[in-house]
Amino acid sequence: MKEALVSDTKLDHRPLYEVKANLFKGLAHPLRVRILEVLADAEETSVTDLLVDSGLEASHLSQHLSVLRRHHLVVSERKASQVFYRLAYPQIADLLAVARVLLVEILETTQQQLVSTVDLPPVGRPAVASSTEAAAK
Amino acid sequence: MKEALVSDTKLDHRPLYEVKANLFKGLAHPLRVRILEVLADAEETSVTDLLVDSGLEASHLSQHLSVLRRHHLVVSERKASQVFYRLAYPQIADLLAVARVLLVEILETTQQQLVSTVDLPPVGRPAVASSTEAAAK
DNA sequence: TCATGACTTTATAAATCCATCATATCGCAG
DNA sequence: CTGCGATATGATGGATTTATAAAGTCATGA
Known part of the structure; x- marks a missing residue:
């Protein structure tokens, strides 16, 4: 059964379809899709560039990036006063x-x-x- | 640009990333993922079978099926007093x-x-x- | 140390989604 | 036509997400 995969995992006993749905929740906002698409087109992208692309206020963008981080969809790296993001997985x-x-x-x-x-x-x-x-x- | 694809469509002017996010919203519930997975494993599946699999009350399942229909993810076909569902697209x-x-x-x-x-x-x-x-x- | 740019976190109201129950509709058999 | 099984729809309160602004943190240069 599909659940078997997750059941064997030590710390997370939720069925896979539940974990999938959670993944889709992370993707269920236009701006977050947009961000991921921009990240998919480059090795890494600075928050400043994302701000320009999205036209958002910094705190608004940061909230969405936080959701993406929490869902393990992006990873961030600070370089001096700038932060860069990239897709966490090529998939x-x-x-x-x-x-x-x-x-x-x-x-x-x-x-x-x-x-x-x-x-x-x-x-x-x-x-x-x-x-x-x-x-x- | 990606939006160009949708802009050329006569009736829907939303950017594609927005349409994608909407698709992910339709997928953003465990039971709806589960339903789609069950449908993916068979040619078509009766509501009765889905009720047994999900353990849901009929009206609860029907609500979820309605969301899936609205998002064009499933199609239904009534045969006498029974209704059968299948994936709307193999993709x-x-x-x-x-x-x-x-x-x-x-x-x-x-x-x-x-x-x-x-x-x-x-x-x-x-x-x-x-x-x-x-x-x- | 202070000021400032870059970015994140906190807080909160509005919007949306989810869970649940009541009601309605469809098809069939008697 | 009526009753019933099967299924869909309407309604609503609670839970979660989204939008937005204020406050906080980090890094840098003077």
Whole structure:
């Protein structure tokens, strides 16, 4: 069973699907995804560069970086008065890439469905139906 | 730029990293990961089977399935009085697999770090320091 | 030591998610 | 049509996350 992997680990008895969900929680914010993508494109990135990219206030960015650290997704290194971040594991970039592939598929499919709906002849109030559809996602 | 992909899409102008984060939100609950994993192992699965596997009350499971449907992660099909679910895209299984690889790496590394800490000679109150370390994750 | 730039932590209100229960809907058989 | 099994939806309070600003810490140069 999948839990067996984690059960054998000395200090953490949570099922793997629970640990996975926790990982996804760490990824479940736009800015944190953005940060990871920027980090995936460079060896390491200074907080200053991340601040410029994100347009955030320093404390706001730091809060998100803290979440990423806590989830073991990034590691930081201080060099004098500057701090640099990098991805903790190369597999994180893999995960983001696979997610992208999936999303491309989802977006293509759902857009096709929207187009199909739009091509249908009017039934009642098509304008309302179409805005309901858009609101669903 | 990455946003260009989504910007060209007719109805959805959100940056891709935002759409990705939304995808991860759909995945950010243990039971929803579990459900997807069960679905990944079969062609299709009845709600009844999912109820047995999860041990949930019907309405609780249904709420989670609703989230998965809304995120386009599963599709449902009613056959008489029973409803069957399956993964909406095969790439979802890929995503879960990559996440697993990443987690294995993370868990191995963090466990090694814990072991290294335990091997250190006592400094002050090792018992307290060790429980602080465990609480950190 | 002090001032300052760089970055982190603390604190807190608002927003969102989760757990749970009540109710509604769908399909089938009698 | 009614009853019932199967499943979905609505509602709501508690828990967690997010957004934001204030305060704190670290490193450096004068």
